[in-house]
Amino acid sequence: MRFLVASATVLVSVGALGCAATTATASTASTATATATATATATATATATATASQRCATATVFVARGTYEPGLLGSVVGDRLAATLNSRRDGFAFEPVDYPASYFFASSTLIGATALVREITSALTACPHQQVVLSGYSQGAVVVDDVLGWDFTQALFGGPASSRLPAWAASHISAVVTFGNPMALFDRHIGGRYASRAKEYCASGDPICQPFGLNLAAHVSYGSDTGDAASFILARTSI
Template identity: 45%
Template sequence: MSTRMLSAAVAGLAVLGLTVVAAPAASAAPCTDIDVPVARGTFEPGTLGLIVGDPVYQAVQNQLRPRSLSSYRVNYPADLGQPASVQKGNTDLVNHVTAQAAACPQQRFVLVGYSQGANVVDNSIGISSAGSPVGGPVVATIPAELAPRIAAILLFGNPIRSIGREVTGPYQSRTKDYCAGGDPVCQAGGGNVLAHLSYGADAADAAAFAAGKV
């Protein structure tokens, strides 16, 4: 999948009438039962991400009540023009989970990543996104001793799938990786740019999966 196709998917935000703007970074989360760090897609608007993060977080909240939840917006550029964008997100996500785990010994995590943000999550669990259009080598991984506290991983439009890679290893059974039919970002040869913008429809299913793992 070419960078041109990924750019077209980003441009598709305009087709839906969405304004691409930067949102303020979220502060560190309190000691809730479940923390949900979200790595948004390239130039994706919204607090956690209008297409995926916001609806998925709301759906997870609905599924897990009365347990308490918090969210964290991964602090990274989410920019096609910055070659280290994914690595910055990778570092920030790992730092956040590590700090939260130390501050809140009982807290568990549901990791969410969309598009370039899925690459951020891939790298953070030790699956390299190098070779995908907005990917790069792993620069930090969640410490192995914290792995049991990662309850679930929800990925949408994951670019590594277009190069024949997927989540394997200890996190595989806790991962739900959505790739809509024809999505050129996650499906080699895909030609339906609008498919990459469709993942909000999977929010309830993703939340049910996460609830089954918590």
């Protein structure tokens, strides 16, 4: 009996040690898991932060193309302007304005202005330190005018601008370039707070921007101005 008791005692002792060992192992595993989780979380957070930082361009160029103009940013102006800027300096991102650019001018420009305001404010919310450059060709120039407060329907019929950029976002605009802007026919030009940051191109004889102009070919000639426009943008954008 003593042997059995002793054996039982030994077994109980061994069992107790086993439980203690299991508890210790579980505790160690739990600590290791917690440490690994914390490390993984910190690493993931740091990686996400770094990735988000990398996604933020120094400056984003928002480009509104002309009526039914082909190309991602527009084959006449936008694509060539982007290529020129990229060849001269790193740090630019480019975003086309999502709008119809259709012959239904008033509704198309309204959609464009609303989209441009949304795109700019969204970009600045994600990357609040970036600068903004605006470029518009033909109908796209009117979209740019709209968000800056020189509205197409306002020019024709009076009343408030349809979709104006909020003041906090407007302060991020470093440069504005427009090409063949129909608003010039109404003697409407970008001015006020944007005067020193804006440059408008109207080719001689272009009937879309010059009263009594007769040279339709002039309206598709603005690719030759993208070099000068790029210089203007770079002179006003810290990049």
